[in-house]
Amino acid sequence: MSVSWVFRACMLFMLMLSSWGAVSAADVSGTYEPGEVIIQYNDIGSGTAVVSVASSLNAQIGAETILTEEILGVKGLQVVKVPDSMSVPEAVEYYKSNEYVAYAEPNYITYLPNPTDDSGITEENLDIADVPMNFPNDPGFSLQWGLYSNNTTNVSTGRSDIHAPEAWNVSTGSSDVIVAVIDSGVDYNHEDLAENCLSGYDFVNSDTDPMDDNGHGTHCAGILGAVTNNNLGIAGVSWNSKILPVKVFDAAGTSNTVLEIQGILYASEMGADIISCSWGTYYNSEILKEVIDNTPALFVCSSGNDGYDTDKIPHYPSGYDSPHVISVGASDESDLKAWFSNYGVTTVDLMAPGVSIYSTTPGSYGFKDGTSMAVPFVAGTAALIKSEKPANEPVQIKNLLMSTVDKKYWLNQSCVSGGRLNAYNALSQVLPLQADFSANPASGTIPLNVQFTDHSTGEPTKWHWSFGDGYESTTQNPVHLYMKPGRYSITLTVSNEGLSSVAEKENYIHVKPPYQPVKAFPDGTGGNYPTPTDPDDDGLFEDINGNGWLEYDDTKLLFNQILFAMKEEPIGQFDFDGSGFIGFGDVVKLYQMV
Structure with a gap:
């Protein structure tokens, strides 16, 4: 919205009012x-x-x-x-x-809230000189940060967009997939929408002309399915899916339960695979929920724009406990929850871009904000998934979208998945290409010679290995020699005809120092403490006093006996800080381990 x-x-x-008292469900009556x-x-x-x-x-x-x-x-x-x-x-x-x-x-x-119109930025302001050649050639693409952002000031460790260019290497959608936009209609004559629009219906006026006289529906339609790579306008998330305009909101942005039910039943009858619902209310209609539950489509619904915790103040249809419904909140270009977006640890499923979103408007283009804008990013991605996996049921697509988000710890209290939509992550899970590998041996003392074996499916033609110690390989089944103790994460990227898949195993290879017998430390009375032991079998003898567990006394004993250890003991077994020699840094590291 x-x-x-x-x-x-x-x-x-x-x-300001909320600082005096919490907002209750009674405050949002309709x-x-x-x-x-x-x-x-x-x-x-x-x-x-x-x-x-x-x-x-x-x-x-x-x-x-x-x-x-x-x-x-x-x-x-x-x-x-x-x-x-x-x-x-x-x-x-x-x-x-x-x-x-x-x-x-x-x-x-x-x-529907009053629409937010153009911000004054038009296509004449664009600079697309730095857009890679494999990106779509639509001149408005560089304004669509939700698809691809070169923002270098966001607070995340990566881009805040949905990684659309990577997803488009997997799929650009199929014309067999129908996405119904149940909204204020769609400008089906728009230069950047006409080719992808089907004939729809207007339930407000009970006729076959679902022309948009509000602007909301056209903006949503462009985000999810504008005609793409046509040297015109903008790019849609799904280039080739079909848009079914279903008008249930009038020019003033008003609808009701009966109109919404009629629109949903019509969309189902017309074969809609996905239904985009960028609207909602705080009234719980049991009849509307039953209709949704009995409709064989995925409902992508906006969580609302009031900044409410919908765990406490439910919003519908986004808040229905239904396997057919996925609730979407809005994120901004810094990968933060948009200030206006509703949120809920149990009632909002994921976030998607919803601030300063550039898309189609009736006869033109413009920017809008809202969870309404976040919905078609998810609906378009669902269409890409459906194009690759036509047999997937709504619950399968929903689970895939939620399980492949870019997780952000600051979104853990905002939505179920704790993250923002990543279209490429989702598409990579439905690839016919899947990376996988094993290693033998996965653990041992230096020098450790490891045979890596590719088990990827989908007939990859290229391999790229990263062994975690700075070395790489492009052979299918490489052998790698480790000469430094540590735990190493391995990454294999396989590709075939523009498709790629990544498998990563963290701390997969365990390289231990060369085994040498250790001596007992002198106890100062002419005797010796028990021989130090290696409780976790990592090649390091952390149990300095040899009593079988790690404790502060081990740190104290190492500190007191550091000169003895430097002269008498094998370096590898007591080099806790990885410096290459035994010293006071190892005492500090051992203390931190304790």
Whole structure:
């Protein structure tokens, strides 16, 4: 959902209020359509039986059926208009009290925030001279930091973008994958969207013209699936997936539960694999959840823009406990949670770029902020995965997206996965190419000669080994000689026709100092302490006093006997700091180990 400057000012005021007291769920109440109630009847046999029960209940209070199950497409679902003499809450309780009614609730209204328009940066300002040649040639690509950022000031150890160029080496998407944008419609005539847009539907006006008269839906559509590498406009996350425009929000950015249900059922009927939902409310519609759960698509949903902890103040549909729903918060170019983004350790699944996002707008291009913008980054990545693994179910795609994020410790308290979307990490897990290897021996004393064996699948044609000690190799099954004690992490990168896969094993090779017998330290009375031992079999004799465990007395004894150790003992076994000789640095290191 886009964030206006007015909304930001309101948020600052709310933050001031929150210093006096916590925000509660009651503070975020919404509205509903006047006089309308949604009713879901239990399965009581034939449709005639449902009609009979519904007619009887409606007649008793003078309610009129305005939408039937035939129109809505859900068995037993109806929308009624109650008389002015009865309030909506009273009518809801009336219907819920009947044994044949599964759910009854108001027709909740959902609002899109006012759109944030162009920031004044246009394509004429671009400088793409340093964009690598294998990147798409769209002139607006260098403004799309969420796809690729050359920001060198972010607080993370790497880039804050979704690593799209790397992902595009694996897949640019398939036209067989359909992503429904349930929103304010889409400018399907836009120069950078037309080729990827399917015919959709407008449920606001009940016609086949889902043209966007708000701007929100067009911006989201461009992020996930703009036509890419066409020397025009911007790049989309999925270059080739099809966009299904489904208009359920009007020009003012207003919708309701019934419109949303109709849009979801239509998207499902049209074969949507992924449904992009850049909207939400704080009302919990049980009927909407049931429709989502019974729809065979992945729902990518925005977590909301109010800065709330949604573990305490639930947001829907992002907060539904459903395997079909993945909830997305917004991150900024410094890889931090966007100031406006809702968050939740159990209710927000992952973060994605959502600040100063450049994309299509009706007839043009512009920037917007919001968790709405973060959603299509995830939806587009899901489309790339679906294009490579068409049989993957929504829960499989969801788990893959969450398990391959770039983890950031500062996001641990913001979302379930503790990280930001990484499209390449996700795509690398569905590659036909998978790196794997073994080593023999994996442990021993110097000099240690190790045979590395490639076990990669997918018929790689190139190999690149990093042995952890500064040496590398490009042979398939190299032999490497280690001459310095330590623990070494090994990395193998394999590639084939532009695809690559990486396998890394941390501290995999254990090289011990050459074994030499050690002497007992003199105890100052003409005798000796017990012989030092190596409790963890790492070639270092940390147990200086030989009593079988590590303790402060070992440090004290080494300090007192340092001259003896320097002259009498083998260097390797007591070189705890790796300096190449025995000295007081080893006492300090041993103390730290204790």
